[in-house]
Amino acid sequence: MGEGGYWELATASTNPNFGSNPSERSLEQLLAAGIVLVEKPRGPTSHQLAAWARELLGISRLGHGGTLDPFATGLLTLLCGKATKLTEMALKVDKRYVGVLRFGRAVEETEIEAIFSELTGVIYNVPPLESAVKIQVRTRTIHSLMLLDTDPDSRIAAFELSCSAGTYVRTLAKDIGLLLGTRCELTELHRDRTGNFDQSMSCSMQQLADASFLSREHGDDSALIKLIAPVETLLSGLPAITVKDGAAAALSHGAPLARPGVVRAPRGVPEGATVLLQSIKGEAVSVARMTVDTDSLPEMKSGEVAVARAVMMETGTYPQSWSRE
Numbered sequence: 001m002g003e004g005g006y007w008e009l010a011t012a013s014t015n016p017n018f019g020s021n022p023s024e025r026s027l028e029q030l031l032a033a034g035i036v037l038v039e040k041p042r043g044p045t046s047h048q049l050a051a052w053a054r055e056l057l058g059i060s061r062l063g064h065g066g067t068l069d070p071f072a073t074g075l076l077t078l079l080c081g082k083a084t085k086l087t088e089m090a091l092k093v094d095k096r097y098v099g100v101l102r103f104g105r106a107v108e109e110t111e112i113e114a115i116f117s118e119l120t121g122v123i124y125n126v127p128p129l130e131s132a133v134k135i136q137v138r139t140r141t142i143h144s145l146m147l148l149d150t151d152p153d154s155r156i157a158a159f160e161l162s163c164s165a166g167t168y169v170r171t172l173a174k175d176i177g178l179l180l181g182t183r184c185e186l187t188e189l190h191r192d193r194t195g196n197f198d199q200s201m202s203c204s205m206q207q208l209a210d211a212s213f214l215s216r217e218h219g220d221d222s223a224l225i226k227l228i229a230p231v232e233t234l235l236s237g238l239p240a241i242t243v244k245d246g247a248a249a250a251l252s253h254g255a256p257l258a259r260p261g262v263v264r265a266p267r268g269v270p271e272g273a274t275v276l277l278q279s280i281k282g283e284a285v286s287v288a289r290m291t292v293d294t295d296s297l298p299e300m301k302s303g304e305v306a307v308a309r310a311v312m313m314e315t316g317t318y319p320q321s322w323s324r325e
Contacts, residue, residue, distance in 0.1 A: 007297055010263045012244045014280035018318045019248070021281050022230035027221040030228040031059050033082040033284075033312055037202040037229070040068050040076040052205065053078050056212040065090025066165070066194055074191030075202055083231045085310040086287070090234060093195030094143065096162045101173055103155045104183030109147065112157055115179045116145040123175075125168050140167040156187070196236055203227045231312055232284050238276040241265045241294075241306070246321030248279045251286050252313040257306040262297060269294040275306060284312040 020029075036057075040049055046067045054062040063084045065077040074097070077090050125140040143162040150157045161169065170186050177184025192199050203211075211223035243251065247261025257277055269275060271293045277285045288306040297305065 005267050007265050007267060007294060008263075009265060009297055010244070010260075012263045012280065014245050015318070018245065019279055019281050019283055022232045022283055025225075025230055027215065027225050027228070030225060030230065031057060031080050032314065033231040034080040034228040035083055035231060035234055036078040036080065036208065036227060037197050038076045038078055038208065039199070039202045039204050040073055041205070042071060042073050045070050046076055049076060049205065050078060053208060056209055058212075058216070063087050066093075066095065066191075068191060069170070069189070072189040072191065074189075075194045075197060075199065076191075077194055077197065077234075079234075080228065082312055082314075083234065085312070086231070086234055089287070090195070092165045093237075094162065094164055094193075095167070095191055095195075096160070096193035097169060098148070098158065098160050098190050098192060099169060099173075099186060100188035101157045101159065101176065102185045102187050103157070103177070103180065106152050106155055107150075107157070107180060107182065108152075109150050111180060112147050112150065112176075115176055116147060116159070118179065119172065119175065120145055123172075125166075125171055138166070140164050142167070142172075162193075196233070201229070230284075232278075232282065235276045235284055235287065238274060238287070239266045239269045239294075240276045240278050242280060243277055243285060245279065245318045248277075248283070248285045248313060249318040249320045251277055251308060252311060252315045252317060254308055254311055256291075256304045256308070257288065259297065259300045259303050259305055262305060265294045265297055267295060274309065277306060277308075279313075279318070283317075286311045286313065 046064050050062060050064045059080060061081050061084055063079050065079055065087050068076055079087055120142050122139050122141050125138055141164040146160045148158040148160055169189055173184050173186035208227060211227055214220045215224045241262060242264040243261045244263055247257060251257060269290060271290050273290045275288055275290055277288050279285055286308040287310040288308050290306050291304050
């Protein structure tokens with residue numbers, strides 16, 4: 001039977017001697033697969049910031065999801081250890097920005113609002129010449145573009161933008177200028193939301209440095225643990241299928257998920273969808289692709305349900321069982 005939009009497919013318990021709740025992980029476990037949300041200052045590149053964080057944390061495997069230009073500030077997602085497997089997912093989430101435009105002439109609020117309205121929806125967005133990305137025309141979605149304030153004497157306007165991943169805001173500013181018949185320069189840009197993450201979850205590089213110092217020099221990991229979120233925070237938007245301990249053990253070795261290993265699954269997830277396979281304790285086991293739809297699971301007794309795209313759980317977290325889970 002399904003309750004609350006879920007199919008309850010098996011009654012299963014989890015062994016408390018293996019695995020752990022994501023919120024109870026050690027520093028070592030978080031560094032092996034965790035997320036750090038850093039407030040990027042104006043000046044350094046995203047790559048430089050990632051390199052500094054790599055050195056501070058003493059790990060070799062650390063990347064970032066979503067580049068910010070050197071002049072821009074705001075949220076930069078740093079991916080530690082196995083979380084780097086999710087870089088593509090981090091890059092694809094929607095973003096929100098606030099910024100400042102400077103015009104070549106005095107522009108009325110009504111003019112700006114009319115242009116902003118025209119630029120909402122699917123638009124063509126070409127990377128600027130200074131971008132490292134290959135120059136090609138692409139479409140991006142502008143979910144909302146709002147005027148926050150204007151100063152006609154200084155010819156500047158503040159705006160808020162919610163958009164799909166990969167939107168070039170500098171190009172958008174040039175397009176605004178073309179439509180207004182005047183020069184339009186993006187002078188300030190700040191990213192205050194990326195996917196499910198907002199500024200309340202971020203830290204400064206100084207805070208990260210201080211917490212790393214406490215851990216390294218004084219053996220106090222508590223501050224650093226607070227700054228590193230478990231990898232599950234990045235995966236919270238995916239449909240989640242709960243699996244038995246034995247299935248989690250098999251999945252950690254890259255095996256496909258078989259029907260007997262499923263405990264709980266959301267209704268209405270189609271074949272081919274990307275899902276999170278999680279343990280009963282809520283641990284990310286793998287990101288997988290459905291090979292059947294979830295509504296067919298109650299009638300299935302055996303067979304393959306999903307195949308792994310990125311395995312997140314370390315092998316040996318749960319003991320391998322002899323049953324076909």
